Amino acid sequence: MSERKPTRLVLEYEDGGTKVVDFAALPGLLQFDLLRQPFAGGAAPDKNFADKFVLLEWQDGWKEVFQIDAAFESVNGYYVITRPEDVGRLSFKRAEGYPELIELVRRPLQVSRIDFTESYMLEAGVKRREGKKHEQEYKLNPAGEPFAPELEAFKAAVAEEGIEPAALLALEGEALAEKLNDIRTRMGLVAGQRQRDVLNFVAYLAAKA
Amino acid sequence: MLEVKWVGFDYGQCIMEPGGLRNPLVIGDISKQLGQPELIADRIRRYHILNETYGGYSRIKEGHRDEIYRVVLDDDSRAQELFSAKEQECLDTGENLEETLQWLQDQGFVLEVVSEMKKTLGAVGSDIVSRFLKKRGFTKYFPVIISPQGKLDIVNDKNIDDRYVGKTKEGGDIYDVLVEDLRSRGIEPEEAVMVGDKPATDINPAHKRGFKTIQYKGFIDLGPSDADLIINDFAELKQILKKKD
Numbered sequence: 001m002s003e004r005k006p007t008r009l010v011l012e013y014e015d016g017g018t019k020v021v022d023f024a025a026l027p028g029l030l031q032f033d034l035l036r037q038p039f040a041g042g043a044a045p046d047k048n049f050a051d052k053f054v055l056l057e058w059q060d061g062w063k064e065v066f067q068i069d070a071a072f073e074s075v076n077g078y079y080v081i082t083r084p085e086d087v088g089r090l091s092f093k094r095a096e097g098y099p100e101l102i103e104l105v106r107r108p109l110q111v112s113r114i115d116f117t118e119s120y121m122l123e124a125g126v127k128r129r130e131g132k133k134h135e136q137e138y139k140l141n142p143a144g145e146p147f148a149p150e151l152e153a154f155k156a157a158v159a160e161e162g163i164e165p166a167a168l169l170a171l172e173g174e175a176l177a178e179k180l181n182d183i184r185t186r187m188g189l190v191a192g193q194r195q196r197d198v199l200n201f202v203a204y205l206a207a208k209a
Numbered sequence: 210m211l212e213v214k215w216v217g218f219d220y221g222q223c224i225m226e227p228g229g230l231r232n233p234l235v236i237g238d239i240s241k242q243l244g245q246p247e248l249i250a251d252r253i254r255r256y257h258i259l260n261e262t263y264g265g266y267s268r269i270k271e272g273h274r275d276e277i278y279r280v281v282l283d284d285d286s287r288a289q290e291l292f293s294a295k296e297q298e299c300l301d302t303g304e305n306l307e308e309t310l311q312w313l314q315d316q317g318f319v320l321e322v323v324s325e326m327k328k329t330l331g332a333v334g335s336d337i338v339s340r341f342l343k344k345r346g347f348t349k350y351f352p353v354i355i356s357p358q359g360k361l362d363i364v365n366d367k368n369i370d371d372r373y374v375g376k377t378k379e380g381g382d383i384y385d386v387l388v389e390d391l392r393s394r395g396i397e398p399e400e401a402v403m404v405g406d407k408p409a410t411d412i413n414p415a416h417k418r419g420f421k422t423i424q425y426k427g428f429i430d431l432g433p434s435d436a437d438l439i440i441n442d443f444a445e446l447k448q449i450l451k452k453k454d
Contacts, residue, residue, distance in 0.1 A: 027251035076261060105233050181244055190241035198244075 009034075090114065102192070109136065115146035147205065150187065154205040157186040165206040176203075211421050211437065212453040214396045216313060216446075217355070217387075219405030220324040220338050221267040222428045224347075226301040230266070232256055235299060236281070239291040256281045270337060272327045296337070297344055303427050305444035310350040316452045319396070323387070323403065324356045325378045325410055333358075334366030355387060381414035388418055400453055404446070408434030423449075 009026065011019040023031065036042040054066040088108025092100040104111065114120045120140035128135045158165060161183060171179055180199040184190075191198035218224050232253045240249045259280055263269045269277060282288035313320055324338050334343075338356070342348050342363060353369070354361045357377050360370035368374075370390065376383040388398050398419035405411020406425050412434040416422045424436035427443070438449055 027248055029251045029254055106237055107234070184244075190238075191244070191246045192241070193246055195244045195246060 006035075006040075092116070104192075111138075113143065114140065115150075117146065119143040119146040119148065147208075150189070150201075151205055151208060153187045154183065154202065155209055157183045158206070158209070160186060165209040168206045169203065210451050211402055211423075211449055212451045213318070213400050213402045213421055214453050215319045215321070215391060215401035216450065217321050217323040217401065217403045217415075217420075218351070219403075219407065219411045219425075220322055220326070220341070220354075221271065222406045223404065223411075223425050224303055224306055224322070225338075225341055226303055226428050227266065228428070229299040229301050230296060231299070235292065235295045239282075239288055239295050242291055243285070243288055252281050271325050274337070293337070293340070297340055300341060302345065303425070304442050307345075307347075309443040309446050310347070312447050313450070314350055316450075318450070318452055319394075320350050322351045322354045323378065323383070323405075323411075324354055326354075326356045326358060327377065332366065333361055333368055334363050336361075339363045339366075355383065355390075357383065360390070378410035378414060381417065384415050384418045384420065402437075402450065404440075407431055408436075412436045 006023045009021050009023050011021075013019075026034075034040055038044075048067075050070050051067050052070055052072065054068060055063060056066075057063045085105070086108050088104030088111060090102045090104060092102075094100070112122055114122065119142070121143045122138040123141055125137040125139045127137070154165075158168060161179070163179065168176075168179055168183075177199060180202045184198050184202050187202070189198050189201070221227070233249070236252045236256065237246075237249050240246055240252060256277070259269055259273070259276060260266055263273055277292065278284060278289045282292060310320065322338065322342070326336060326338055333339075336358070338354055339361065342351055342354070348363055352362065352364050354363060355373055357373065357375055359368035359374045360372075361367075362369045370386075372386045372390070373383060376386055378384070387401075391398065391401055399421065402421035402423055403411055403415040404423045404425055406429055408424065408431055412422045412424050416435040416437070422434075422436045423438045423440055423446075424434050425440055425443070427441045440446065440449070
């Protein structure tokens with residue numbers, strides 16, 4: 001869209017701290033997502049007739065409009081990719097309120113272990129079919145202490161890094177993040193959605209070790 | 210039945226099937242390994258845009274690989290290494306390919322890969338086609354690759370014939386050099402067969418120069434061509450090829 005582009009994003013924290021980032025340095029999809037939000041004027045008309053519009057109509061009469069940059073001249077083509085995708089759904093319950101849900105798109109049929117407050121080995125259970133949809137359920141077989149293999153791997157990794165868990169936890173800021181990242185790399189751990197999660201997990205292991 | 214001495218195979222969507230190369234898997238895994246899971250969606254979107262730009266992932270990989278590194282992977286050398294490794298891990302081979310290659314070799318056919326790989330980043334033997342063949346132990350069937358990079362000896366990692374440099378399948382001139390090359394080895398074009406999926410690069414220009422041609426539709430059907438025969442499974446080659454003495 002050829003709309004006004006912000007130059008900086010400022011985050012103000014509840015403790016009074018701030019973080020300033022160049023807007024252009026943000027991932028493209030995040031820039032788009034922020035700009036389309038109502039708070040950023042995404043719901044307010046700006047009479048930008050320099051842009052172009054695309055209208056789509058479905059067989060059931062549904063119509064949607066998109067605004068795109070004036071630089072785009074014509075439609076290249078349209079196609080639909082149909083794949084029987086596998087998506088894993090891992091839900092977590094709590095005493096009150098809705099469950100939390102993690103959706104897995106990475107080889108969801110090949111998950112073998114889930115550790116949370118307990119450790120479980122997965123075993124294929126009932127398979128159901130609803131029309132074209134298939135659902136594979138898994139039995140959760142208890143498998144001892146959660147994170148036991150990771151704790152051992154952590155101990156081996158810190159030994160290779162030449163640092164004691166307590167000394168690791170005494171680090172701060174960038175030095176802490178860098179060391180935690182080195183250790184998680186040695187352990188073969190990655191974050192599913194947010195890098196901070198895996199670094200915090202390694203710190204948690206350090207506290208347990 | 211086609212009676213020939215030499216069999217040339219295309220690489221992409223022929224001996225190599227990219228069906229297992231899913232963006233959420235490849236870009237997802239490497240972004241997570243790099244500690245950047247937050248960038249997955251944006252990188253996949255940029256890759257999709259590159260795909261729209263060049264009309265297919267195989268075209269990007271054969272001719273614009275540098276743009277994958279620059280546009281999708283932010284020029285991060287670690288990401289590039291991981292991408293190459295993950296890509297190799299996810300590539301498949303065509304149905305019944307290996308047993309057919311073994312049979313062809315046992316019959317005495319000369320086997321070579323003819324690829325449209327225009328750009329490589331790195332030394333001879335480090336390109337995607339060579340890595341694919343080496344990883345699967347296919348260099349015993351295909352010790353050389355004919356490509357716009359030259360005639361590459363991938364056992365010793367060197368270019369052994371500069372005449373191919375800059376010549377392409379789409380332009381057809383790579384087949385002109387191949388005709389000379391094969392003649393010097395006592396093989397006439399009509400004693401050679403090219404197997405591939407793309408009419409514009411594997412079939413029609415080769416057929417025009419007197420090669421026998423077989424269109425492989427086992428992975429993708431790219432429409433009509435001048436091919437002498439059509440196959441959907443490499444095992445069919447055992448029924449239709451005979452070694453010419």
